[in-house]
Amino acid sequence: MTPEELLLLAEINGFNADYGARLDAGDFAAWPDFFAPEGLYRIIGRENFDAGRPLCIMQLEGQGMMRDRVYGINNTLFHAPYFQRHVIGMARLLAPPAEDGIAAEASYAVFRTRPASNMAGGGVSEVFNVGRYLDLFRRQPDGRLRLLRRDCVFDSELILNSLIYPI
Amino acid sequence: MTPEELLLLAEINGFNADYGARLDAGDFAAWPDFFAPEGLYRIIGRENFDAGRPLCIMQLEGQGMMRDRVYGINNTLFHAPYFQRHVIGMARLLAPPAEDGIAAEASYAVFRTRPASNMAGGGVSEVFNVGRYLDLFRRQPDGRLRLLRRDCVFDSELILNSLIYPI
């Protein structure tokens, strides 16, 4: 591993730590800024992904659609709120970094906790969604990494209740 | 990310790996030494923490109280023993490192396994407690990082049975 790769991986790991922490804090308004303006975000089941089928449970094209989703979460979507907790593994590069993008992957586990007061079965933290981030980063003119694309390819075939927040 | 920040983060990640490994090995006697002599340790629910309420499920002020807790665990607390397993995410700095402290955060998941022989439902590993470490480190005169404060802010609202060991 070269010092350049080491620094790049540390930067991606730092990016992922920030990404997870903001979502877990419920700071959804900060979430679209992890993407390039034209970024693509998908949450897709592993079987569909592997078979090349396009069906996703969430697909947002560009920061505009992402901000719309955030508005929905905060204002219009009727849902029982829950806490998320991301634990994200170390990133690995999938190809030598190139000018037009840096391809990387990281495993994640997201745990969900529903309020004990709101429903039966609440209060206990559960495995909610596990999978991998399949990413394409591009360095922006301000020098910061942003996601051109993040596919959350999840193993879980059944989504416990509904999935409301980004993963 | 500067080389200095990279080294500091690697040091904190190494600290957290050691911290989790010692607890998971049941080496509780080593645990107070992760703190400065006057260190504060709290395990607090996310809702209480966010609302500024002081109620914790564990609050230990200084290494003396921590050693007392360890003595209790090993000698006087009546409890069904269990195994813990920490998986800790990458740390992130919450502010530029300062002379009087380094503020950092990391997600954690702790899994618990109760002995199969001791009780019904034993033997299977369960999600026990998930949350984040909210930390203030200070470099000690011997050059090593120690915790001035660690708040374990956990999402889980119901604690499966009782929580005996530090998180």
Add this chain to the structure above:
Amino acid sequence: MTPEELLLLAEINGFNADYGARLDAGDFAAWPDFFAPEGLYRIIGRENFDAGRPLCIMQLEGQGMMRDRVYGINNTLFHAPYFQRHVIGMARLLAPPAEDGIAAEASYAVFRTRPASNMAGGGVSEVFNVGRYLDLFRRQPDGRLRLLRRDCVFDSELILNSLIYPI
């Protein structure tokens, strides 16, 4: 932490990320190459390990036995397939790196998802096996790290159904 240790730890973390990703992708044929030709692989319960008892639930001595296991998985072992997902914590060195080996440890959590279509209770991701990798690496003549030995020391006392794939 010296720059040399930092680079070595980053290399081990990268190794573990690759290791988990290959297994999670079901690319079992790539798995024996994470070991030295004479490498030893064991999956052993914590209680047996701590008591010095040799009983393992999987013990493979050398790449030949590993390749045989992979052949079995892909061709002869009758089993209900499932997905695995590794989330692996940061590695820590257990001793100063030596010429004849680098001793390291890392916590892992493996989640399992069985296909929803195949059975009752399928589709949901579960905690399958948690524990720690207790490793001895040796740098090979080609400059790459390989495992002389990996003990997967798991906390879980009950294995949900059967454990078929390497951990």
